[in-house]
Amino acid sequence: MFALTQHSDRIILSDDAQQYQAEIFPFGALLNRFAIKKPDQNWHNVIAAFQSPEDARANITQLFRSAKLSPFVCRLANAQYEFSGRHYQTHKHKIGDSAIHGLIYDAEFTVQHTHADAQHASLTLSHTYQHDISGYPFDYQINITYTLREHGALHLHTEVHNIGDQTLPIADGWHPYFAVDGNMANWQLHIRSHEQLEFSPALLPTGKRIADATFSQATPIAQTELDNCFVLTEDFSAPAVVLQGEHIQLRITPDAAYPYVQVYTPPQRDCIALENLSSAPDAFNNHIGLIELAAGEKCSFNTLYQLEYL
Template sequence: MRFSSLVITNDPFDVIQLKDTSNGILVEIYSMGALINGFYVFVNGQLHNVIDGFVSPNAALKEITYGFKSAKLAPFVCRMANGQFNIDGRYYTIGKFYLGDHAIHGLVYDALFEVINLYADEHACSVGLRYHYNGTDKGYPFPFELLVNWKLEANQKVTVTTTVMQQGTVPIPYSDGWHPYFMIGTGIDDCTLQFNSNKQVEFDERLLPTGITISDHRFEQGTLLKDISLDNCFLLDASVPAKCTLSNHLMDLHIQPDKAYPYLQLYIPPHRNSIAIENLSSAPDAFNNDMGLLWLKPNQHYIFSTSYTIKQRNNG
């Protein structure tokens, strides 16, 4: 059979390998956070990981908050001002991780998901993972369930689909996203970036949205990232299919979110070896500024999906 899906270790948590045996493409999924830690493709005869991930599962346990590599972002994304929000005059204060004065990157980035299915046939392979958040954080006492499905198929395409549902009696606020870092064989200064947006979400000095968008046309036709610093959020153009392409002389990484992810957060770390390209359902601090904030209705499914496809370039 062309594709395979199996758990390769369960110490200290389940690690799942998805493989296309026809070309050796490998995808590594950690059940901690349901995150992708590896997407291995052959470049000039050598296997290359396009994910800037962790060196081991134990490293992930210790280091997830250092850069939140590949982290699942839920029930809020990026920064929440002072870790606080209010519903009808009642204030809630997040009790989990803070960067400076602000809560950051949600509550499930280190959650241990359960592997609920493994699937493989001649056309694709996948793993399904489940986590039930039971409302234990005092700042978000609203239970919900997450189902995350990672799928590898032909043409070096990986798709991740998140389904969320809550079973309370009233709607609850929610944002969804991912925080992967990509590296495509060279430093970021040798890469170009293109995506369909001419609107940047304006940030204040705290890196929190002001509530307005500003014009930014730099990336519509693609631009070289050399000398460009990014820790910004963009609103994708809803009138055309969403796409984002990171390219160099070796390969093109195509990212295609569905309409449930209308925001694109970008961050280049100081080492400039990789770039975080984050598909988000809302802007940062949406619990306070309402930019894309969802209200999950009881017993209703909400689905978010994005795909990553690698195309090698023929360099002769």
């Protein structure tokens, strides 16, 4: 049997063979642990984790580790946008001139559903945003379901429901940092992409694409510095990203609702952010991938993280 253990500040999913574990905080619906048991029986957590939910609350805005990106992803130029003929400005959190990483990365989620049986363990967390923050006067409910299945497969399902009475702009994404085993310079990175979005110096899309096949086959990260948005090819049956360490391999396989992957190497170079995105950064302004969700409508996004010890 798979197992689900619920504590006041975290929920742990485990497989029936006790080879994989996922730990999720209701704070931010953060994935804080996705671990594989090595042959020596020690665990390796591939998530760059917080020490505790309290640590996450205090430090979420430092690197936005594991943050849910909603209702916009990455940067919002000048923290403002126009929608349906009206001008909006938000003041939630800025880096330089841009608002960054959405509005609910520090929201408290509630447990809506739990389940464990012989095939999987799953958890659904929910948050209702009701025009809480200046610059986004819309109402929506977001449900996030984590499901741990056999062979180290962790499925992340996000559903957004417009519960207001007007159309709203929405984009969705994740901001996890991963660390497989061995030296990061030797990690092999493969991205199912042949081009990326051109960025301005402010890391905002210019509207152009650049041919880039650097990681179209497995390539050592070495000393490469990345803060780039890759456009995925259309074969969503294949992994979008494969990250290979000394022995541990991570595969990320989104559905077509996530056609972009933002890749970021932080200065400490001990992990790498691999971010499924439904839109380009600054989509509220450039409209690249922006969803306009009518009152009462729902949309969903799926991605799969899979671990293997080779």
